[in-house]
Amino acid sequence: MQWQLEGDRPIYQQLVEQIMMQIVSGQRKAGDKVPAVRELAAEAGVNPNTMQRALADLERQGLLYTNRTSGRYVTEDEEMITKIRERIAEERICAFLESMSQLGFTQEQVLGLIQREREEKNA
Structure with a gap:
């Protein structure tokens, strides 16, 4: 490990x-x-x-x-593990959105960038 x-x-x-x-x-x-x-x-x-x-x-x-x-x-307690996993994900998403906001992106622009990135990876 x-x-x-x-x-x-x-x-x-x-x-x-x-x-x-x-x-x-x-x-x-x-x-x-x-x-x-x-x-x-x-x-x-x-x-x-x-x-x-x-x-x-x-x-x-x-x-x-x-x-x-x-x-x-x-x-x-699988439910506890799931709740902690979701809490960590929410914290990371908030930090990501905050950093993108500091770069001048709106949430809509961020969603567009994410969608474009997903489409490029799946192509």
Whole structure:
């Protein structure tokens, strides 16, 4: 698994975001067992305490849960995963529309550009 960590934000936040993306994109499926903290930390090249903090945050959010005898798992609540996926999509769309607005495009022009791009890819 590829971890992309940058120095501009706290590492644990980036870990939370990347694991969340793995879950909502289906790379980690509902009910999947999550590797041990030390294994994930070594894979990402971070301190185990940092990874533990990220996993605890995801657990507080309800995306992970702990079974005391067998470790952490991805939630089986598909509805929650879908809602988070949609929230992330909405945030990205808003950021995209804002950046296009700053370039001087109206929403209608943006929709036209998107439609033209789709038609070119499908041609």
